[in-house]
Amino acid sequence: MDTLKRLWPQLRPSPSAPLTEANLPSQAGRVVLVTGATAGVGYELSRILYDAGARVYMAARSPAKADAAIARITAAHPAPKVPGGTLTFLHLDYADLATVKPCAHEFLSKEPRLHVLFNNAGMASAPPQERSSEGLELHMQVNCVGGFLLTTLLAPALEAAAKDAPAAAVRVVFSSSMLVDAKAPADGVPPEELEHPSLDGDRNYAISKAANWFLATQFAQRLAPARVVVLTQNPGNLRTAIFDEVPRAIVWASYPVLFTSLDGAHTSLWSGFSSDVTLADGGRYVVPWGKWHPNHRPEQLLAIKDTSEGGKGYARHLFEWCDAKTKAFQ
DSSP states (O other): OHHHHHHHHHHSOOSSOSSOTTTOOOOTTOEEEEESTTSHHHHHHHHHHHHTTOEEEEEESOHHHHHHHHHHHHHHOSSOSSTTOEEEEEEOOTTSGGGHHHHHHHHHHHOSOOSEEEEOOOOOOOOTTOBOTTSOBHHHIIIIIHHHHHHHHHHHHHHHHHHHSOTTOEEEEEEOOTHHHHTSOTTSSOTHHHHSOOSOHHHHHHHHHHHHHHHHHHHHHHHGGGTEEEEEEOOOSBOSGGGTTSOHHHHHHHGGGOBOHHHHHHHHHHHHHOTTOOGGGTTOEEETTTEEOSOOOHHHHHHHSOGGGTSOOHHHHHHHHHHHHHGGGO
16 A cells, blocks of 8 residues: 555646746746756756746757757747746766766856756666676666766855855756656665666666665755755656667557656756745655655665664765766766
């Protein structure tokens, strides 16, 4: 019964989203960075925020796809509804960690402050035996380690923005998945599988998404003194490009329980901009289309909790492991 209570709100969320482009307040003067911004949720989010007046930085792998995405948005909205909206491409490829620092430096050369960072980029269905050039399991590197590195490098800009912003207005949003509840191990992110991942690709993907939640809890603790709120979200079960490598039969069979990228963007809007989020909410987990997770798996909560608090300390271990793996790129 607990499992059903955990999964059902994510499988069949309320039909109405509390925050959409129709009621999103003006974002004029605010700076937002979206990774994975040329398709899916990232594209919809960039489009909505541009029209709301934000200066949007679209971080993605392909300059050609970024140019096409920007052209598509500006063709539909030659002038943003709220003046001041801009779209700027930043090159970023989490499969190559050497691209992360140049991306961060290019951003910082243009903007001293960052109000919201959406760690949205991700991948699924990587061959389980394949490794990145850094020797890491691909899901873990692209879905988790890359976002850790970018967040670390942009933390000063987030802290600078929070000095002048209302409480809880500066945020980092990590993207997770319902598979954290349905497929990830009981411990979420077993330390031994960081160095020795399984040959089960679905398990590796679920672990990488649990890792985003674990990292968010650690960043939340570290950035709380600067008044930066860090959250995790499951944007929803969506029909997006992340399924490009998934067998078509599986994708088509899943369509009845999949929603649109725009639906997922509504979850992101709530996570990034809802006035219901407070400083005390750092580390919490958002489910579609803008609600708090109803009841986490107790074993995963124990894994997140520090050993000094009676937990297993796996979240801190993951944070320190990511720091060690990215030290050469910081």
